[in-house]
Amino acid sequence: MTKNNAVSAFILGGLLCLGMVLLGNTIGDKLIKMKSMERTVTVKGLAEKEVRANIAIWPIRFTEVDNDLDSLYVNVQTKTDKVAAFLKQQGFDESEITISLPAIDDRLAQGYSDPNVKYRYSARVSLSLYTDKIDLLLSARTKMLSLAKEGIAISDQDYNSKAQFLFTKLNDVKPEMIQSATQNARQVAEKFAKDSDSKLGKIKKAAQGQFSINDRDSNTSYIKKVRIVSTLTYYLND
Incomplete structure (x- = not known):
């Protein structure tokens, strides 16, 4: 092997090692970020509304x-x-x-x-x-x-x-109640994040429960209580 070839091989080897180090650091940073993204909190949001039967x-x-x-x-x-x-x-x-x-x-x-x-x-x-x-x-x-x-x-x-x-106008109150349940869940999640010295991130997963319609009480069955519980999972950030 000539002197020039030896130098070239040495330089190439050095560049490969440097590339591996940089690649390893990049992958390591991404793994750390991915691990931090795995921190989540799951909360439930409740919304209730009284309506008159129609x-x-x-x-x-x-x-x-x-x-x-x-x-x-x-x-x-x-x-x-x-x-x-x-x-x-x-x-x-x-x-x-x-x-x-x-x-x-x-x-x-x-x-x-x-x-x-x-x-x-x-x-x-x-x-x-x-x-x-x-x-x-x-x-x-x-x-x-x-x-x-x-x-x-x-x-x-x-x-x-x-x-x-009977109350048959559920579609009229659905959007408002879903929004209220989501806001309620976020308030609970923000309280949890604050207590754990974290910051609340984006929603990872959301599941909407079924609406229930029941009499408010036995004496006023023409007044109904509509109820919905939504389950949301948020990311937690440092």
Whole structure:
């Protein structure tokens, strides 16, 4: 090997070593940065909102008894018409009222006779009100006693006769509630970062929970509580 070749080989070897050192430092810096990026905090953000129901379904039921079937049918029709007229007087449209066929039982046809049963025939009558006039329905329920004067005993205490209130406008409140849940989660994450002498970074991962809609309480079922919980994971920086 000539002197010039030896010098060239020495210089080339030196450059390769220097390159390996620089490459190693660069990879090391990146690994350190990647490791620091692995520091995260996962928090949950809650958003709740009270809303009024916008749809109501009110089943109205009463029972009529008689020993004569023809008389029973006449009385059922008369009292059904009175209930429907009452609802219209309160301000509801005919299209909001549905009348079902009465369910009639012949107690003698059941194969046994109870001496305590005074009437042979019993008719269970059902009407249903489907409306978006929530305040009107609440007002009408307080006036149902007037039907008792017509000999119509409306029961609203059993489960099947209770008015059902629905909130169907979830899409109207979704954006606002998702934003509120995200802000709540960030506040929790910032508190954690501050307490751990860190700085809050960008969001690594976010998961939105399901919306739930429940009655605020048993006495005001027309007021609903909408709830959403979002889970977010943030990076932590020094």
